[in-house]
Amino acid sequence: MRSELDVLLDKVDEQTLRADIRSQVERLRAKRTFGLVFESHLPERVRLPEHPLRVGVKVAYRDNTDSPAFEVLSITGEVVTLRKVRNPDGSSLSATQAAEVTDETSQVAALVVIADFGEPVFPGLRHLGSVERGGNKPAHIVIKGENHHVLEALQFTHAGKIDCVYIDPPYNSGARDWKYDNNYVDDTDAYRHSKWLAFMERRLLLAKRLLNPADSVLIVTIDEKEYLRLGLLLEQVFPGCKVQMVSTLINPASVARAGAFGRSDEYIFIVSIGTGGPQRVRLNREWVSAKGRTHTGNIRWDLLRRSGESAARKDSPGCFYAIYVDPTGPTIAKVGEALAEGQAVPDSLKGCVAVLPIRKDGTEGRWQWTPSTLRRRLEQGRVRITGSKTKGFVVSILKDGEFRKITRGEFQVTGTNPDGSLIVDDVETATVLAIPGSQWRTSSHDATQYGSRMLTDTLIPGRKFPFPKSLYAVEDTIRFFVNDKPDAVVLDFFGGSGTTVHAVARLNRQDGGRRQAILVTNNEVSAAEADALRAKGLRRGAPQWEALGIFEYITRPRVTAAITGRTPGGDPIKGDYKFTDVFPMAEGFEENVEFFELTYLDAEVVELDIAFSGVAPLLWLRAGGRGPIIGESLDAAGRRKPYAWTEAYGVLFNPDRWRTFVGNRRESASTAFVVTDSQTTFAGIASELPGTLDVVRLYENYLTTFAINWGYL
Numbered sequence: 001m002r003s004e005l006d007v008l009l010d011k012v013d014e015q016t017l018r019a020d021i022r023s024q025v026e027r028l029r030a031k032r033t034f035g036l037v038f039e040s041h042l043p044e045r046v047r048l049p050e051h052p053l054r055v056g057v058k059v060a061y062r063d064n065t066d067s068p069a070f071e072v073l074s075i076t077g078e079v080v081t082l083r084k085v086r087n088p089d090g091s092s093l094s095a096t097q098a099a100e101v102t103d104e105t106s107q108v109a110a111l112v113v114i115a116d117f118g119e120p121v122f123p124g125l126r127h128l129g130s131v132e133r134g135g136n137k138p139a140h141i142v143i144k145g146e147n148h149h150v151l152e153a154l155q156f157t158h159a160g161k162i163d164c165v166y167i168d169p170p171y172n173s174g175a176r177d178w179k180y181d182n183n184y185v186d187d188t189d190a191y192r193h194s195k196w197l198a199f200m201e202r203r204l205l206l207a208k209r210l211l212n213p214a215d216s217v218l219i220v221t222i223d224e225k226e227y228l229r230l231g232l233l234l235e236q237v238f239p240g241c242k243v244q245m246v247s248t249l250i251n252p253a254s255v256a257r258a259g260a261f262g263r264s265d266e267y268i269f270i271v272s273i274g275t276g277g278p279q280r281v282r283l284n285r286e287w288v289s290a291k292g293r294t295h296t297g298n299i300r301w302d303l304l305r306r307s308g309e310s311a312a313r314k315d316s317p318g319c320f321y322a323i324y325v326d327p328t329g330p331t332i333a334k335v336g337e338a339l340a341e342g343q344a345v346p347d348s349l350k351g352c353v354a355v356l357p358i359r360k361d362g363t364e365g366r367w368q369w370t371p372s373t374l375r376r377r378l379e380q381g382r383v384r385i386t387g388s389k390t391k392g393f394v395v396s397i398l399k400d401g402e403f404r405k406i407t408r409g410e411f412q413v414t415g416t417n418p419d420g421s422l423i424v425d426d427v428e429t430a431t432v433l434a435i436p437g438s439q440w441r442t443s444s445h446d447a448t449q450y451g452s453r454m455l456t457d458t459l460i461p462g463r464k465f466p467f468p469k470s471l472y473a474v475e476d477t478i479r480f481f482v483n484d485k486p487d488a489v490v491l492d493f494f495g496g497s498g499t500t501v502h503a504v505a506r507l508n509r510q511d512g513g514r515r516q517a518i519l520v521t522n523n524e525v526s527a528a529e530a531d532a533l534r535a536k537g538l539r540r541g542a543p544q545w546e547a548l549g550i551f552e553y554i555t556r557p558r559v560t561a562a563i564t565g566r567t568p569g570g571d572p573i574k575g576d577y578k579f580t581d582v583f584p585m586a587e588g589f590e591e592n593v594e595f596f597e598l599t600y601l602d603a604e605v606v607e608l609d610i611a612f613s614g615v616a617p618l619l620w621l622r623a624g625g626r627g628p629i630i631g632e633s634l635d636a637a638g639r640r641k642p643y644a645w646t647e648a649y650g651v652l653f654n655p656d657r658w659r660t661f662v663g664n665r666r667e668s669a670s671t672a673f674v675v676t677d678s679q680t681t682f683a684g685i686a687s688e689l690p691g692t693l694d695v696v697r698l699y700e701n702y703l704t705t706f707a708i709n710w711g712y713l
């Protein structure tokens, strides 16, 4: 139904202005009126630094993060004539603004091609290098790029396949620790919370589609600046999922806060998807209170007589019966039947003492188990008799949870007592198998000691990175969720110094797993470094600038050092790993890593076969990231290949050759890509391939398959 507003809108003559107002009105209407309400800022504009300037493309000034968008009208040598088409915030020009626009000129080098939201962009991956020490294990993938676009590209390769997302996003501290649409967000920015929320929401929605809906987990670390808003956002993005928050001590020394308590902990949000949730893992004593009842390292015997609520005879008359104890053992000679209502004294049994569930205050209580259950469990050795005729006998039992610890092999049975009860070895070991509480206070999670210092003093000497996580904190956090998944895929799209790859490598070493980490990070320099570089006359994209970016200067060298056991200078890394798995850091890990950069292919200029090389790593990734990449669609003589297979996957370039393609399939391959625009041809070929294969259609114009940046999810 048309509202008054719609009618008024129709009176706006200028078409673009009318459309702009209408779209804003629609957005306002779509707003939530309760829950987490925030401004859904325009998505960040995509900069395409490698795209050549052509007449007709949209550009912005390279060094001006607040640049309006221009259309290129002509290019003569290095001089470009431009016309302004959009304001810096992405809005269309008003009629007045449009009337005032005059064409301007600039230098090619000062401009960068851009795509506004909704204009398709074509991602590719460029291979940057490898570390190969893991034989045929799947490679860890480390991608340099804007995570929003990488997450979009991963929709093709990993939809529903990720077991665990672990992220440590910018905390929005107000200290220029992150950028929105290429601009640092500081505490003078009135929209800093809504910008952060809009930024996170877009990425979380994409991450959600990557997570296995049946059984997976999303883990987000955060501090006091945004934890309240993040909690609400997670509830909204993942309705129906369990969201839990852990408080974790990361700085035992605590950072002083003016007029407030020192800050010593941060928070970990855990979103359980499907059946996902923490598993019991081996933990050292620090994790659990030494006085705690549950994790003492011993098996726990409980009293058979019920205490607390519903503990009176009348609450369960069937559980009021005599246990006849032969005092010479003592052993249980017989388990009687429930006494009739009103009967207080049981029949006697020669030579035995009849024990009833009488409470300390002399009133009639009840046993926890019925006579038949007690008899059955007596046979299993789960009932113990202690005490004496003079002091009285006490009946103790092993309840189901404790008994399971024995059947699972956590405790060894070394014999039986004269009363038939099991003798269980107390594992007074340094570790216990447990799910801990939600307050983590373990020294290994100290971010200074096992994050910053490990990085700067040991792995990549002299290189500083702000706030890396403790390696052991990431390892421990992830372990709860992938302990029983030796092939888990773990994604971190705020990768920073690469701690997550390192942590997954450690987990694999501990149990021979083949887990794969996918890590994404940008190549930003810090705000201070950017100022210093600008002062030297350098701009983004210059080799000296890019070399100091996080990916180039920190992530790639750190991951390489961790896996090879050598520092960037080639020296063996000093020291030993600690805690769960102690060994020399110089040993490195038997793991593979492939480094990539996200590229944006230009659909107008890229030849089809070159386009294939650009997207080839995405196909390899979809097939599990194992073995070689089928990187070319042309053979050595420059002819289109009919098809290609590796151990992991195959690509059929020429559908006419499907018979030999099908015939030459490798048994170990998991995926087949068929290049055809025809749905019928595709369906025909797919039906010839075994149902166990993931058969995927690619358009002949490869880029079409991968287009991103279309619009809201």
Ligand SMILES: C[S@@+](CC[C@H](N)C(=O)[O-])C[C@H]1O[C@@H](n2cnc3c(N)ncnc32)[C@H](O)[C@@H]1O
Residues within 6 Å of the ligand: 145, 146, 147, 148, 168, 169, 170, 171, 178, 179, 467, 468, 469, 470, 493, 494, 495, 496, 497, 498, 499, 500, 520, 521, 522, 523, 524, 550
């Ligand atoms: C808090 S740090 C993560 C630190 C990491 N957990 C570690 O242990 O080193 C967040 C990282 O996300 C990266 N980042 C922020 N925004 C990004 C974006 N839009 N795309 C890709 N990476 C981004 C930053 O460069 C920064 O390195």
